[in-house]
Amino acid sequence: MSVMGAPDGRGRFGEFGGRFVPEALVPACLELESAFTEAWADPAFVAEFHQTLRLFGGRPTPVTPLARLSERLGLRVYAKREDLAHTGSHKINNVVGQALLTRRMGKGRVIAETGAGQHGVATATAAARLGLDCTVFMGEVDTRRQELNVFRMELLGAKVVPVTTGSRTLKDAVNEALREWVTCVADTHYCLGSVMGPHPFPWMVREFQRVIGDEARAQLEDLGVGVPDVVVACVGGGSNAAGVFAGFADTRARLVGVEAAGGSAIGHGAPGILHGMRSMLLQDEFGQIEEAQSISAGLDYPGIGPEHAHLAASGRAQYVEISDDEVLDGLTLLSETEGIIPALETAHAVAWVAGAAGNELAPGATVLLNLSGRGDKDVAQVRALMRGGG
Amino acid sequence: MSVMGAPDGRGRFGEFGGRFVPEALVPACLELESAFTEAWADPAFVAEFHQTLRLFGGRPTPVTPLARLSERLGLRVYAKREDLAHTGSHKINNVVGQALLTRRMGKGRVIAETGAGQHGVATATAAARLGLDCTVFMGEVDTRRQELNVFRMELLGAKVVPVTTGSRTLKDAVNEALREWVTCVADTHYCLGSVMGPHPFPWMVREFQRVIGDEARAQLEDLGVGVPDVVVACVGGGSNAAGVFAGFADTRARLVGVEAAGGSAIGHGAPGILHGMRSMLLQDEFGQIEEAQSISAGLDYPGIGPEHAHLAASGRAQYVEISDDEVLDGLTLLSETEGIIPALETAHAVAWVAGAAGNELAPGATVLLNLSGRGDKDVAQVRALMRGGG
Amino acid sequence: MTTLDERLSAARAGGRRALVPYLMAGARPDWTRLLEAAVAGGADALEVGLPFSDPMMDGPVIQEAGLAALAAGTTLDSVCAELGALDLGVPLVAMTYCNVVYHYGLERAAGRLREAGVLGTILPDLALEEIDSWAAVCDAGDLATVLMVAPSTPPERVARVAARSRGFVYAAARMAVTGAADGLGDGVAVVERIRAVSPVPAYLGIGIASPEQARAAATAADGAIVGSALVRRVLDGASPEQVETFVRGLREAIDAP
Amino acid sequence: MTTLDERLSAARAGGRRALVPYLMAGARPDWTRLLEAAVAGGADALEVGLPFSDPMMDGPVIQEAGLAALAAGTTLDSVCAELGALDLGVPLVAMTYCNVVYHYGLERAAGRLREAGVLGTILPDLALEEIDSWAAVCDAGDLATVLMVAPSTPPERVARVAARSRGFVYAAARMAVTGAADGLGDGVAVVERIRAVSPVPAYLGIGIASPEQARAAATAADGAIVGSALVRRVLDGASPEQVETFVRGLREAIDAP
Ligand SMILES: Cc1ncc(COP(=O)(O)O)c(C=O)c1O
């Protein structure tokens, strides 16, 4: 397997990945695997995917040279602007792909899990656009924390189901979506939100997201930058990182994934099995999954996509951590110097670049920062945090 | 003067426009007029403008065929997606232009007025990007209604000054910004937010916004649609409408501007002089300016850009009204059928298209809808309105 | 000690329809007494849940029991220690999720479970494609790997699943996670599909809640698995005697002529 | 009735430095008594504000007075009616914004004002480039159009503004809207620039608040305009006597040897 090529027949990236699901879901995963494999080899489907992203999703997103930030840090920083994609983050790439595939499979409904609501809103968006029914599972705690995103999904015609089991957050929303999927695989596709879950999801989602890296590679070429020294992205499940890394896996660019310190599956986790995949997971000494703790809902996941576990194990990518404290500085730095308020998730990557400038990152190094999403969704929270208001 | 060409030497579009400002501001207006005229004729400036919009602002924004809405309405509707531009609306086009011009004029600071905060956030954004100081005047009532936008501006490094005079809303913010400008014209540019104010603002802002129409014209050509039957846009001050109309003024396309019923300067106003311009204004029998009343803050302006007053007088464009009641239906219609939650402002244009389908708009008519901005900013308000929660 | 296959085949040969109640280890401090009560009520084998934080195949009732067990500090070790001290006289099958045994270590987990008297395991998130390493360890350690056949399992796959399953095949009566329901769902068809390709006993579970359902299930298949309906009673505070009575009701329905 | 030019030139020829207090019509029910008090205190002419909803050249004090006047129902007609009934003995200059007179109709407004005894107008938002139609009407109706020169007005433009101004030129002491301030700002330079190109009297205003400033202004220029400092007192409830006293203080400072 080439670096960031397709996984093996069992959906493995090295030791990680696989398909650990109840028998009831195996046929659906197999169906999905063959449907995706076939669709992705079909130029008509690929063209439809790219056309939908172009006409509806706002692609290509630009690569923006960040002159003032660069000067401040003594680096040459470029941002891949997923914040400009429809619905405000890279999430749209994946959901457009999966929604088109759902239609191609002859299914009329999608279900999805969501944490803060970004993937839920994106899924509801793609479903509305294609006329699919949509149900989104969201931890009850999150439905209260993010009631506006719940309302957004409802405006888009989706049904939001509060999940009252377990910790009532993202992890449990995934469980509940999987449980629901068991009951309706025949006519429903589970639109998973990151490069996680059972095979073929980690691979398929990465392929839908690789448009980020492929575009950026060409755009940096056009800008005369060529291959950057470093490509950096935040990592929750790891879809934006996988998408941008995919464009540079075969280059000499250093790949850096930035996890939230409180959700650092590579940094603090151990191999394990959850949500259909073998990967690195936060867990206790008995193999019980622990809850992640992060200022940013989108990084609040105790696992990481299996391909990242493999990239870490093989040394091709490096995974670092940023603590909640450092995140707000990253957010204000980019806002003030460049007029771009990043999502809290994205601010982890900004904070790492700022901290690494001058030491881990040599002066003048070229950095491609994947600006995975815009911060509008987080502004109320950031305000409360900065004012010490909770 | 050709339709939507440059105004005459006094900045008149027919009977409207001009420059009604205190003597202290006249030199600054003259300086701006010549700076803009010269810059706009300088290919280097124009190239920098377009490059900044491309690399930073997310242009070109796509034209999206709205298949499901079209089917629902029996029309062929296309949306120009300004909601995908950086900061979420067309406002970025204008502020990028003015910020670049500010730098070119050797000024280090911008001031701006804002109502709900969209233009303020956009101005703060462009200022941060270019390293300009920025102060935004915002009615005190609005700073309380839109505290998150105040915080956004602050994150971007801008200072927000609550305006406590008059009705403490947009109209007064303009007055206050003009008053402030009197005190600092030497080193400060007033970055006005729409096609209003004294010459050269209405012309200059329209020129910065015409990128919308120029792009859309070419994109509709590429899509095989050619010139649409109708081009429709919502109208507050009128910048997004002017921008998109400019691309089609020389065609046979019908141009329709949609005002909020409670802010309908064409529908219910009379000629008058305010904020440096002669235009159509809501005013009482004594020439006192009345407050506009609209569900959408961005249309809550008692005037309209002078060029629109002229386009209405000359018959080249038609101006219609949509009441607050109809707006929410427009918003949900587009959300559910296409996965795009429009701004409340934009929802006026959607509502007009929906209402006109089948009567004013013949079945099968091609419609270009200028999707001026995204609805994220309005979601909390819409939720409260729909739940009757106020 | 014999294997699960031997034990269950022996019963089957005697024409007996099996009743397999499910109980969650550690859900209550007296959980082992509930196992005894179930045996006294007429269970032929017991499914014992080892709690996992993220039980993706379980509905709300068994989730709740699992959380209670975890909150009480239940671990694979603590369960095995308590089970090892019992002599129930019926075979035990542990039901848990992959991560619990993988994290413990496959060989170590198999050894520890077998040592505690467990004869088989059900890991619902361990699909056929992923089973090899665990199955090898289990085969070597005389621990049966019970696999599931779902209504969605295509015929050719039923054959492979059945062939790889040990002790019995868990026939899922419906496309659903655990939880009480009505009727047998697709259970009869699932059992027929298994029967068509394999001689292995098929026990029908998922949503079997009442004596009537248990009887119908044990008639269509070789046995009935009753989980959430029993666990619900346990969570509601049923005494061991009440548990025994409930199980006896199932038993009698199954055995009625 | 004579023109503003004649009246002010006559005073100037006599060597008298003019004091021009500003008061907002309708800000208080007894506003005309305040005009009388200002005359009694020694005003040479009065600037009378006609309220406008959006007074872009005014600071907070005059804005407040204008809003109070509007709230009390003050209109161009109501002001003219009250002014017409007075005999103040000094020339009146109306200060308002374009829309008030444009909406009323230019000829009609000019006629109505002149009829009420007003000799001149200041429309601060009517720039030189836009003045022609209003100026033509005023010239025809013997109503003076007073224009402003600001510190930012370039020299060649000063000449054009001064040439087009009637009665006097309003020399703005600073780049600011109306409102009390310290010193004369750029006033001396502005007056010099006007003097260099035109014989028209120049009155200095914007931020002239105290007797000392009034004296300095009337020394540098041909007269001093005092607005916000007086209006502040009116809003704070000063009696006509107190207004008279305040104006007299300004007068005495100006006239002191
Ligand atoms: C803006 C943004 N960035 C990153 C993430 C993390 O997801 P992933 O690691 O799959 O890119 C999220 C998830 O919601 C997000 O909204």
Ligand SMILES: Cc1ncc(COP(=O)(O)O)c(C=O)c1O
């Ligand atoms: C999304 C959107 N559309 C329209 C408007 C109205 O402005 P204009 O008429 O200048 O386009 C605004 C103003 O804030 C806006 O935010």
